[in-house]
Amino acid sequence: MATKASKGKTYTILPVTRVEGHGKVTIHMNDAGVVEYARLHIVEFRGFERFILGRPFWEVPVMVQRLCGICPVSHHLAAAKAMDRIVGGEQLTPTAEKIRRLMHYGQMFQSHALHFFHLSSPDFLFGADGTAESGFAAPPAKRNIIAVAREFPKLAVQGVMMRKYGQEVILATAGKKIHGTGAVPGGVNKNLSVAERDALLKDVDQMTAWARSAVTIARDYTMEHLAELAPFGSFDSNHLSLVRESDGALDLYDGVLRAVDKDRNMILVDVNCQRYLDVLMEEVRPWSYMKFPFLKELGPDHGWYRVGPLARLNTATFIDTDEAYTAHKEFRELQKDRSNNITMCYHWARMIELLHSIEKIRELLLDTDLQGKELLTSGPRREEAVAIIEAPRGTLFHHYRVNRNDEVTMCNLIVSTTNNNEPMNRAVTKVAKDHFSGRREIPEKLLNYIEVAIRAYDPCLSCATHALGGMPLVVELYDAGGGLVARRVRGAGQPV
Amino acid sequence: MDGNRILVIGYGNPARADDGLGPALVERLEALGIPGLTVESDYQLSIEHAAMAAEHDIVVFADADGSASEPFYLKPVGEEPPGSFTSHSVAPGGILRIARSCFDASPAGYLLGIRGEVFEPFTEGLSPAAREGLEAALEYLPRFIAEHRGQADAADPGGATC
Incomplete structure (x- = not known):
């Protein structure tokens, strides 16, 4: 043991x-x-990569959700993106891409809300000895959402309802909570009805207000306790994520790979996802079941990196929604031109992404393309495909080969938690x-x-x-x- | 009011063999079309289920139980005491406690544990023992629901086993 x-x-x-x-x-x-x-x-379970061998490729977006009950949508969408390329349908119709993005932002919203209100807020609210005066480690009796619900019921209600809202977005776009089928190779199998849209629009103002408030809580807590938080579990590191190909903006669904170092110098410049094996490797260490990814050019000692909200806010040039744009600029001010390497700043970054996600959800819900009828596309068949997506916890890689009988012959996944193994x-x-x-x-x-x-x-x-x-x-x-x-x-x- | 509003939440991962007993139960219950019954299935319980629980008078949490000695049991479950550890998922008692703290609702809670034996990852289908437990639970649960729908006060004799 x-x-x-x-x-x-x-x-x-x-x-x-x-x-x-x-x-x-x-x-x-x-x-x-x-x-x-x-x-x-x-x-770490590596069994899926063997389990999926020999299965028809079109089953993969559904089957892969069995990996994880926490973030099945991320795996669903990553696998679907890979299979888009297999069927030559990576240029999705506007309706298909926007439905998928809506699903993804719904997942991001509910996941970040759950983490902040359910898992992290007890540390913020109750402190080390229950007085909120000595840091961020609440005593056991208060280290849970139940204590938050008892003593801060309004905040707890916000967490519950934000999580519920995100789940409703997922249900409307993926079809069901367990083994959703919304994304299929080359597109989606349903659009969003006007009734579904209106039901989601009804609460979007309230969700935005609560997300805005969550950013304020995370920011104020960080700034008020900065002397204690800054060194806690912190270290200089590289940071990696997807960014939007055209302008380097934060993009959680698609883009190119970018990495910056501790000083925010670019060390991986917007690499096409299909080339990830040219720039990344995974190291095996005898004491760990989980591998240690690193940037090839820098080697295992210097090429490891962080992923997730903190990394994304370090790599992205800017955020393309109004309120998150401003919040991101304020976040950047803390470290000026350097990367933010403060581990506890993950929470603040996560809440900025929460706000960005609900802004994106609103933007998408107001787009009539969601009611479009063209759901599928295809093109020349391929036998190999890579897809990368920004899951709530960080960058998620899916890589498949498919033979002429439509059977999966190779599968390699690098999940977010593996990317964060060394950090x-x-x-x-x-x-x-x-x-x-x-x-x-x-x-x-x-x-x-x-x-x-x-x-x-x-x-x-x-x-x-x-x-x-x-x-x-x-x-x-x-x-x-x-x-x-x-x-x-x-x-x-x-x-x- | 037409009677007690009853919610059955079945949770677990169907790709882990008997861990999928909860969702399997819900799928079968839904097909029965029992009046006044709301069903929900998910990979695990999470905080948003408290909002759903708060809208009902009785909540049955259906889960696989690898340590059960009988095919199934149904027993009252109370609010979770403070101090227990939490993860991304929440225990049934935690759901009830959040329902009360956040939504001022106190539904009666029951835990339906169905015996499971196989919990291997990426294994589909139920073991014979799990199938036996599922059928026994499905034979009993509609009677439980019928008996409790009409009771304004959900005071219960204490559950059942088979």
Whole structure:
């Protein structure tokens, strides 16, 4: 279970709560009790890439949603984009592209709302010891949406209703919540009726107001606690995302790959997605199930990068919706010409994207192309395709080969959480070095510090079954020789 | 009011074999067209289900249970106490608590656990044990719904097992 530290003590935190699936953190100390490094171990399922082999390509956009109950829409759309190229239909009709974008912004909106209000807000609202005076790690009894609902009911209602609204956008465009079928190779299978449009338009003003308020909460919290937040789990890094090909604007659905370094110098200049293997590689490390992607030209030591909201706001030249444009400029002011490398700024960036998403949803709902009748297109067949999309948690790669019998013969996925593997390990190490050295136990507050650092990335370690009785939190402490010193289990309704 | 508004939420991932018992139950219930019954299925419970729960008098949370000894059980579920850990998903008791805190609604909650044995990823279909549990639950649940639709007060004898 625990990784033995040579001549040292290993603390194991297994699995991490409020991130999905099974994760484990080991903290490696030397004989002097000083933290040398920490590791985040994630059990990543690679089974889908084998499971899908031999299946007809048109099944893939539906089948791939089985990867994840957290962000099925991102996988659905990424697979559909790849299959567009297989059928030669990557130049979608206006109706098809706008329906898909609406679906995608609905996913982004609900996912970001869930993360902020459900997972992160307890840290903001209650602080380390429940007083909101000492940072961002709430005590266990308050570290959940239930405590937020009890003490800040209006805020909790906003979170619930924003999440619900995003789900309604998805339902209207994907057809159903489980195994949605809206996007098909070369287009979509339905448009948006006037009744569906009007139902969504009815609440869009309220959603925009709440999203605006969420940006304010995240910004004010960040600025008021900047001295504490800036070093927390932070480190200089590269940042990678899609940007719009024509002008470098933030584009969550499609574009070209761009990366900037810690000083916001461009280190990957708007590369066509079909060429991702020319510029990216994945490193295998013996202690981790999950790979470590990096930019080929810089190598594994210097070429790793962050993805997700923070990275996107660093790479994008600007944001093309009014309110998010202004919010982005204000965000950029914090670090002037440098990249923003403050890990806890992920939350502020996420809320700016929340606001951008609802602005885009409104823009799309007012576009009559959504009621268009031309839903599908096709062209010369291809046997290989790459598609990249910006999922809520970061850049998501799908790569397929299909034979002449329409069967999938190769599948390679690089999911957002894999792209953030190295950064999450560095964030955990930074927190462990700053707070764990010299300790012989894991106080509850420091346990949450580790989680706070990981949670900033909103990792999706999903695909683990959630069935009743599953997923306890286990904390194990081993001595220098690898012997188990202590073990604590936290389950539903049962604090450690 | 015509009677108690009853909601059945079945949750789980159908691509993980018996983990899909909740959605499978909902699909079959929907086909029965039971008057006054609202059904919902999803990969997992999340906070927005609290808004839906708040619009009903009785909520049945249907899920697979890998540790159940009987084909199914139905038991009352209360609000989740503070202090439990959370993830992207929410437990049934958490849904009830959010419904009360956010929407001032206190639906009666029941947990329908259906026995499952196989939870492997990318495995389709239900195991024989899961199919047995599903059929037993489907045989019982319409009676439960009929009995409870007319009760203004959802005080319950305490559930059932099979």
